[in-house]
Amino acid sequence: MRASNADRERTIDVLKAGYAEGRLGHAEYEQRMGRAHQAQTYGELHALVADLPQGPMAVPPPSPQQYPQPYQAVAVPRTFLPPPPRTNNSAVGALICGVLIPFYGLTAVPAVILGHKARAEIRRTGEKGDGMAMAGIVLGWLTIGLGALAVVALVMLGTGGA
Structure with missing residues (x-):
């Protein structure tokens, strides 16, 4: 050829x-x-x-008897690919605590703490799970804020609104 x-x-x-x-x-x-x-x-x-x-x-x-074959892409074996990024365990914990808030109101504080901890770890290590951590933080702070409003409302009602 x-x-x-x-x-x-x-x-x-x-x-x-x-x-x-x-x-x-x-x-x-x-x-x-x-x-x-x-x-x-x-x-x-x-x-x-x-x-x-x-x-x-x-x-x-x-x-002599072989004709050129069209190029065929060969998949890279998984052995040579970098491992996929892991999901941060603290982010998973923050999301679970956030989801459990309606059943156990006390999980709001751990959701916020785990969420902030997870976001710091994710920035440092490049793991996945930032959305889960943020969901835990938002749910936790919403519950804490609503709880604080409820306490203020109860105090105002208990003192006669004056």
Whole structure:
């Protein structure tokens, strides 16, 4: 199969890397570079770099009966992907305390404390869960505010409003 200019450039890059790493002497490097510029087929290019490490962009050996296949993306194995960010445990606790407020009014204070603690940890570590922490804070402060208003109202009613 006939080689393109891009194929010749990739081969030249492999030759340059081989020369820079000391795998090729100057005379051999110059000779191979000249042959790379004149090469017409994949076979000629492959012969120039067959004894050199070619990295991830290796030129495949030619096969007369094989036609080039369209590029197919290969999924990266999960082993090489970074782990997904964890959800902050304090944020989960803040949300749970916030949701439990209607049943146990005393969970408003822990919801606020855990929510603020979680937001600080999330900023420091990059974990997920900022929305849960904020929901716990909002529910907690709303309950505390409504409780304070109720106490003030009861005091005002108990003193006769004067």
